[in-house]
Amino acid sequence: MTDERLLIDRAQQGEMEAFRELVERSKINVYRLAYDLTGNRHDAEDLSQDVFVKAYRSLRLFRGDAKWSTWLYRITVNAAMDRKKTKAQKYLTYHDPSAGEKDDQELMPHDPEPSPDRLTDAGLIRGNIERALEALSAKERSVFVLRHYHDLSLRQIAETMGISEGTVKSFLFRAIRRLRKSLDFYKQDFGLENE
Amino acid sequence: MTHKECREYFLDALYGKLSPQDMQSVKAHLASCDDCSREFREMEETLHVMTLHKREEPNEHDWSGYWDRLSLKLGQEGKRERTGIFRLIPERLRFASTPAWVYGAAAILLVALGFILGRIYFVTPQQGGENLAKEQGMQEMQSASEDSVSRLAYAYLQRSKNLLIGVINSDGSSGSTLDYSQEQKVSRDLLEKGQVLEVALGENDQQHLLRLIKDLEVILLQLANTEIRPGVPVVELVKNGVDQKSILLKINLLEMGRDSHRRQPPTTKKSS
Numbered sequence: 356m357t358d359e360r361l362l363i364d365r366a367q368q369g370e371m372e373a374f375r376e377l378v379e380r381s382k383i384n385v386y387r388l389a390y391d392l393t394g395n396r397h398d399a400e401d402l403s404q405d406v407f408v409k410a411y412r413s414l415r416l417f418r419g420d421a422k423w424s425t426w427l428y429r430i431t432v433n434a435a436m437d438r439k440k441t442k443a444q445k446y447l448t449y450h451d452p453s454a455g456e457k458d459d460q461e462l463m464p465h466d467p468e469p470s471p472d473r474l475t476d477a478g479l480i481r482g483n484i485e486r487a488l489e490a491l492s493a494k495e496r497s498v499f500v501l502r503h504y505h506d507l508s509l510r511q512i513a514e515t516m517g518i519s520e521g522t523v524k525s526f527l528f529r530a531i532r533r534l535r536k537s538l539d540f541y542k543q544d545f546g547l548e549n550e
Numbered sequence: 551m552t553h554k555e556c557r558e559y560f561l562d563a564l565y566g567k568l569s570p571q572d573m574q575s576v577k578a579h580l581a582s583c584d585d586c587s588r589e590f591r592e593m594e595e596t597l598h599v600m601t602l603h604k605r606e607e608p609n610e611h612d613w614s615g616y617w618d619r620l621s622l623k624l625g626q627e628g629k630r631e632r633t634g635i636f637r638l639i640p641e642r643l644r645f646a647s648t649p650a651w652v653y654g655a656a657a658i659l660l661v662a663l664g665f666i667l668g669r670i671y672f673v674t675p676q677q678g679g680e681n682l683a684k685e686q687g688m689q690e691m692q693s694a695s696e697d698s699v700s701r702l703a704y705a706y707l708q709r710s711k712n713l714l715i716g717v718i719n720s721d722g723s724s725g726s727t728l729d730y731s732q733e734q735k736v737s738r739d740l741l742e743k744g745q746v747l748e749v750a751l752g753e754n755d756q757q758h759l760l761r762l763i764k765d766l767e768v769i770l771l772q773l774a775n776t777e778i779r780p781g782v783p784v785v786e787l788v789k790n791g792v793d794q795k796s797i798l799l800k801i802n803l804l805e806m807g808r809d810s811h812r813r814q815p816p817t818t819k820k821s822s
Contacts, residue, residue, distance in 0.1 A: 371624075375617060382616060387605060396606045400616075408623050484603045503600060524561055535596040 359423055367414050374414070377423070378407050384505075385427055391500040392435035394485045402438060406431045421514065428501070428515045436493040487537035495530035498523055551579040556586050564593060699750045703759045704808060706747055710740055710766050711801045717773065717788045730773070730784055737774040741767060762804065765795040 365373035390399035501507045513520045556579040580587040751760040769791035
């Protein structure tokens with residue numbers, strides 16, 4: 356039995372110290388995925404904490420069929436999708452009640468006040484990439500982020516998201532096409548316009 | 551290779567997952583097709599640009615407070631578990647996400663239950679007034695019935711008293727046979743009416759009048775059934791009966807009591 360499995364068993368029996376150790380080991384990866392899915396530090400920390408609260412609530416249901424990290428990733432992706440849905444609903448309520456049938460990537464408001472580092476080149480590039488990611492649907496973004504920033508295979512992504520590999524491929528292809536379309540507008544910023 | 555087939559290989563080609571033969575076929579198609587070639591190049595560029603993505607990592611200070619903030623949330627979670635209705639929920643169901651409609655249905659059920667209990671155990675002031683009025687009506691009806699029986703009873707007593715006084719005051723001492731046929735007839739009539747009155751007084755629980763009428767019945771029965779012939783002391787029989795039972799005294803007392811009751815000022819029932 357692995358060290359991680361022992362910790363999980365102890366945490367399942369209600370030992371808070373064991374759960375704390377699991378959190379300490381997983382928090383960086385969960386935070387990073389949360390950041391990639393939300394695009395800012397504040398939301399990332401908030402989301403990562405929600406993930407651990409949900410993990411604690413569901414700890415008894417964890418049977419070890421999947422890896423602990425895969426299980427946490429699944430919770431993170433689902434929590435991020437729920438959060439995006441809630442945000443989109445709030446945005447609809449306050450801004451455009453008639454836009455109910457639009458795809459959610461068109462509904463997210465862009466940050467009207469760029470932070471100071473967005474005025475630098477690095478900040479500008481980061482801002483453009485973030486806007487391109489924001490333009491994706493929650494599932495497209497999740498698939499792209501897991502593949503490119505967390506190096507999960509298509510099979511692992513399928514397992515994490517509970518979908519088929521074919522569907523993962525389809526989301527990924529659409530994501531890259533959409534990103535290309537979004538980044539086309541910022542080609543000048545990336546120095547790609549004259550290529 | 552068609553355009554569609556070629557594009558289906560794009561992802562695997564980008565991630566280096568194609569077999570050498572398939573990769574050769576894709577390359578051959580891209581070399582001969584400007585559209586597919588441009589699309590593949592743009593996808594490569596896009597993925598390259600996306601590698602420039604950088605995260606803002608939390609610093610040591612941020613991480614140091616991470617567990618404290620989390621344990622606070624977990625503490626609230628635990629508190630929620632330990633208190634209130636959550637204690638009653640089986641553990642295996644405790645973390646299941648309860649749909650919102652369940653809470654709604656429970657709330658409606660509680661309101662309905664409250665309404666039903668309210669209807670059963672409480673009455674509105676209007677309903678209370680109606681019930682009070684009904685009760686008063688019943689009492690008045692009962693009271694009217696009692697008054698009516700009492701009136702009949704007093705009339706009965708008065709008639710009996712007159713009869714008995716008349717017999718007692720008759721001159722039976724002379725030894726001559728008097729004709730008491732009329733008194734006997736009245737006596738039988740009173741006996742018949744007395745039986746009806748006894749039932750009514752029994753129903754109205756007017757025991758005092760009932761006892762008196764039963765005492766009278768004995769004397770009236772003697773009078774009605776006595777064979778009137780010379781030498782039979784009719785007056786003495788009646789007089790003895792009246793004396794033994796103190797009938798006339800009792801009748802007089804009852805009448806006095808009723809008269810004094812009538813002279814009292816009427817009580818205001820409405821105020822009750």
